[in-house]
Amino acid sequence: MSLGLTALVTGSTRGIGAAIATALELRGVTVIGHGSRPPLLAEAEIIGADLVEPSAPQTLWEEALDRAKQHGSGRIDILVNNAGLFAANPIDASDIAWLDAWEATQRVNLTSAAQLCRFAVRQWLGEGSKGRIVNIASRAAYRGDSPDHWHYAAAKAGMVAMTKTIARAYAAKGVLAFAVCPGFTDTSMADDYLATRGGPGLVADIPLGRVATPDEIATIAAFCALDAPPSMTGAVLDANGASYVR
DSSP: OOOOEEEEEETOOSSHHHHHHHHHHHTOOOEEESSSSSOOOTTTTTOOOOSTTHHHHHHHHHHHHHHHHHTTTTTTTTEEEOOOOOOOOOOTHHHHHHHHHHHHHHHHIIIIIHHHHHHHHHHHHHHTTOOOEEEEETTTHHOOTTOOOOHHHHHHHHHHHHHHHHHHHHHGGTEEEEEEEEOOOOOOHHHHHHHTHHHHHHHHHHHTTTOBBBBHHHHHHIIIISSSOGGGOEEEEETTSSSSSO
């Protein structure tokens, strides 16, 4: 049964994003997906946009609105910022290489999410309508990350602070914002990290004894998008197997 709601989920072609898209669809939400590359014919509902490019978020938002019109509503009710870039950036890289990697990670993980949040909030305020934002941050926002991932931790910390700011600024207008902070999750992004940094030792640091699954994170994201009571706006939900508790 359709809920009459439309969600834009970035980074929805694999891992956590794909699980979130599926979870929302199963609840009756129309999902407009996003991937970093142009979609295959079999992925007609996926919008391709490389979020490293400064103009990509605006293009993505406008295309998503066009897709929403095709579905009848003409609006985005839920924004899930999940797209992420996780690539090592050692401090002994050349100055320009280090800075380029820093800027690319900030743009994908934080700046593009900020742009999409801005477009969404402006739409909802302009219409006098309600909306929900779910930002997929990371345990790294609070615990930090490896010596090669300053940029990733900084971007995710910024995402958490941005979420709290949006929640405080627009709660009275019906705009709600939540952040989810996964630890290691069973995705290709995490697999590379675990393999290069001694996977068993890292898992041993998780009291639960295993990494999270994408479906677990999706359950939390869908709850925030659909079920969380308004009084929860601004909440940051951890999902790291008690590897970091606040």
